[in-house]
Amino acid sequence: MLKDLQEIARKIAEYKLCDACLGRQFAKVEHGLTNVERGRKIRQILNLDRVDYKDCWLCEGLMGEIEKFAELVVEELKEYDFKTFLIGCKVDEEILMKERRIETEYSESIKRELNREIGKIVSKKLNKPADFKSPDIVAIVNTIYDFVELDIRPIFIYGRYKKLKRGIPQTKWYCRKCRGRGCEYCNYKGKMYEESVEELISKKALEMFDAKDEEFHGAGREDIDVLMLGNGRPFILEIKEPRKRNIKLDELQKLINEYAKGKVEVSDLRYASRHEIEKIKSAKYPKIYRVKIRFEENGKINEAVNALRGKIISQRTPKRVAHRRVDKIRYKKILDIYVEDLKMNEATIIVKAEAGTYIKELVTGDDGRTTPSLSELAGVKLEVESLDVIGIEEGDENEKVEGV
Ligand SMILES: [Zn+2]
Numbered sequence: 001m002l003k004d005l006q007e008i009a010r011k012i013a014e015y016k017l018c019d020a021c022l023g024r025q026f027a028k029v030e031h032g033l034t035n036v037e038r039g040r041k042i043r044q045i046l047n048l049d050r051v052d053y054k055d056c057w058l059c060e061g062l063m064g065e066i067e068k069f070a071e072l073v074v075e076e077l078k079e080y081d082f083k084t085f086l087i088g089c090k091v092d093e094e095i096l097m098k099e100r101r102i103e104t105e106y107s108e109s110i111k112r113e114l115n116r117e118i119g120k121i122v123s124k125k126l127n128k129p130a131d132f133k134s135p136d137i138v139a140i141v142n143t144i145y146d147f148v149e150l151d152i153r154p155i156f157i158y159g160r161y162k163k164l165k166r167g168i169p170q171t172k173w174y175c176r177k178c179r180g181r182g183c184e185y186c187n188y189k190g191k192m193y194e195e196s197v198e199e200l201i202s203k204k205a206l207e208m209f210d211a212k213d214e215e216f217h218g219a220g221r222e223d224i225d226v227l228m229l230g231n232g233r234p235f236i237l238e239i240k241e242p243r244k245r246n247i248k249l250d251e252l253q254k255l256i257n258e259y260a261k262g263k264v265e266v267s268d269l270r271y272a273s274r275h276e277i278e279k280i281k282s283a284k285y286p287k288i289y290r291v292k293i294r295f296e297e298n299g300k301i302n303e304a305v306n307a308l309r310g311k312i313i314s315q316r317t318p319k320r321v322a323h324r325r326v327d328k329i330r331y332k333k334i335l336d337i338y339v340e341d342l343k344m345n346e347a348t349i350i351v352k353a354e355a356g357t358y359i360k361e362l363v364t365g366d367d368g369r370t371t372p373s374l375s376e377l378a379g380v381k382l383e384v385e386s387l388d389v390i391g392i393e394e395g396d397e398n399e400k401v402e403g404v
């Protein structure tokens with residue numbers, strides 16, 4: 001040991017430090033030793049007496065409790081499935097202040113040592129590796145009050161859903177009066193609708209992953225009275241604080257489809273990552289719709305449809321959503337449109353339009369807010385009988401159609 005280091009060590013040792021705390025102040029001087037071993041070596045060189053953990057000026061016994069902290073972590077992790085973990089810790093502010101008083105340029109922090117040493121024991125006991133980049137679980141040891149908090153990485157599942165029954169909202173819709181607590185208005189259910197696509201899909205997932213909460217992220221949404229057919233709408237289901245992690249998704253898919261039979265059907269389930277949420281939420285996929293329209297008097301339906309093909313329409317925010325959307329004019333392209341069926345007082349029309357096109361208003365004109373509209377071009381009043389999404393075109397990201 002160099003002379004000037006010896007001088008520093010002698011000064012620091014005046015504080016009466018346990019071997020771990022003494023050794024830690026010289027952690028960067030030589031590698032391959034634990035701080036306890038390093039402290040013991042320094043003590044021998046300087047011919048100093050050993051200081052018990054509980055008498056240590058700096059840690060006040062903390063470094064003698066590592067085994068106990070590791071036990072707490074192991075106990076807490078018992079109920080969880082995981083492959084990798086990481087340890088974090090909270091240390092008394094007073095200890096951290098003392099640490100700042102004696103630290104040298106060779107010191108390691110007490111937190112770092114605690115994390116590493118607790119981690120080593122946990123890793124050995126559970127036979128699982130620590131992971132510094134993206135652990136399944138972070139166990140945070142509160143060394144002041146002796147408890148462990150877990151931060152559990154959520155699970156993300158990508159899939160596509162079809163909605164086969166009208167009247168089901170995409171997500172849970174809390175009661176607008178009580179906001180979920182339950183009141184007379186909502187019949188003490190806390191929500192406006194009995195079920196939702198979100199709940200129909202997540203119920204079995206929550207059971208299988210043994211989790212309490214989830215969040216549903218859809219690639220856009222259809223109105224409550226609109227069916228979602230064809231290849232289905234992409235979504236990501238986020239499972240929060242799962243106790244189980246390794247679920248076979250084809251089994252989950254089967255269970256969901258049995259449970260939601262006749263209402264919702266899922267396909268293409270696979271594990272995903274958090275960054276895919278943003279991707280599917282911001283994606284501007286063109287959509288294909290089947291619209292059944294009704295009319296009292298015959299108008300020029302065929303001519304109107306032909307005139308709209310490839311046309312850019314102007315849509316001011318519809319009256320029916322004006323209370324929750326900013327009032328502005330959007331320009332949308334009708335990529336394709338044709339008549340599938342035409343009878344006396346009704347017609348079925350297939351429309352492919354840019355993301356965000358209001359299809360009901362494309363038909364009715366919304367009192368002139370959407371123009372041109374089918375009603376306007378046909379010269380008669382048209383009403384929407386039913387509307388289904390029959391396809392979502394998920395082309396190459398670069399090809400996505402932007403609003404004009
Ligand atoms: Zn100590």
Ligand SMILES: [Zn+2]
Nearest residue numbers: 175178183186
């Ligand atoms: Zn209520």
